[in-house]
Amino acid sequence: MTTSPIQMHQILANPSQSQSGPQAPIRQSTGNSLLAKLNAASPVQSPVPVSAAQNQIFSEDEKRDWGFKFHGYPAFARWMGTSEDFFLLRRFSDLNARVLLSMQDEIMFLEERLQAIDKRHMDALFDKTTQGKLRQSILDRTVPVDRTAQEQMKQSRNDTLRHDPDPERKQILKKLRTLLKEYNESVIAFSDMRSRTTANERQITNLENWLYHNYPGAIDPEEHKFAKHHEDLIPILTKDRSPLRHLVEKSRKMRSWSLFSVNKEGGTSTSHFYSGxxxxxxxxxxxxxxxxxxxxxxxxxxxxxxxxxxxxxxxxxxxxxxxxxxxxxxxxxxxxxxxxxxxxxxxxxxxxxxxxxxx
Incomplete structure (x- = not known):
């Protein structure tokens, strides 16, 4: 389902007040089974006191003025979930780029350290005559092994992972395994996010109308600042639409045709839903x-x-x-x-x- 832009004039929705009914009696445990223990457990008590006065009646204007109480995130999330044209989030392009650069630099530091260790083993003291005798004694298994030559060979090995004589190299490879996995996954995820189209003007208008005109004050001002970053907003679901489809959607008269109209819960009284x-x-x-x-x-x-x-x-x-x-x-x-x-x-x-x- 897709939606048309919300009207700018104020028409309030009619959310019904929910009243808590009497709680069912708690069944006593009659055994040691898990079900009996769950039935005997005391209900979770809400930290918010519930008024016992049943004559508290709020007008629609009061509910709108006190949107933080009667609407808030429950209504905002319900409205966003009704259409992909409403569900907009920030891409955080700058922060994603900075985190990726930080991960890249950390990997590069470990890469340089690993190369330095490899070079150190290549440049270690290596006596060809002594090492030749050591190799022959290992193959023959009859000649006593020269411990000095064996230690020299150990310091010059770049040919083994199982018996790597350098513990630091093992630790670096272990760290790189985790870092490279996180880096690769982050690059793929961000490239997918970057490929998404930026929210269009109609989608941004829908979001701003809900926050600033339909239910002003329903969301904390510090938390709805994301709606101001127009160039960084992306729809949660993008669909390729032809220019002809966009032209039809821009026509308010055509969107209002009974042929396209559908009834859907979760919107506002100024939202018009039509079938995609x-x-x-x-x-x-x-x-x-x-x-x-x-x-x-x-x-x-x-x-x-x-x-x-x-x-x-x-x-x-x-x-x-x-x-x-x-x-x-x-x-x-x-x-x-x-x-x-x-x-x-x-x-x-x-x-x-x-x-x-x-x-």
């Missing part, structure tokens, strides 16, 4: 009708024209119109639109040649 599926079906019908008109119209016209220049003029004009219709009715890339236009022009040219040959 019905609007998609309506725009698809328009596209099909225009497509058929662009196909059959020029063919009948070409059949009645004898002049070659006149036929070329008809083909040129309808090809241009077809390109405009294709741009307004699709979300394809420019080269795909050009490919469709070329195919359309080719069909008309073939028909022109066929009619010319018959004449």
């Amino acid at each position: 599926r019905k609007m998609d079906a309506f725009t698809n019908v328009i596209i099909i009708v225009l497509g058929l008109a662009m196909l059959f119209g020029p063919t009948w016209w070409l059949n009645s024209i004898e002049s070659a220049d006149g036929k070329l003029g008809i083909i040129t004009g309808f090809t241009f119109l077809f390109t405009v219709v294709l741009v307004c009715s699709s979300v394809e890339q420019p080269f795909q639109i050009l490919a469709g236009t070329a195919a359309y022009a080719a069909v008309l040219m073939v028909f022109m040649q066929t009619t010319s040959a018959k004449s």
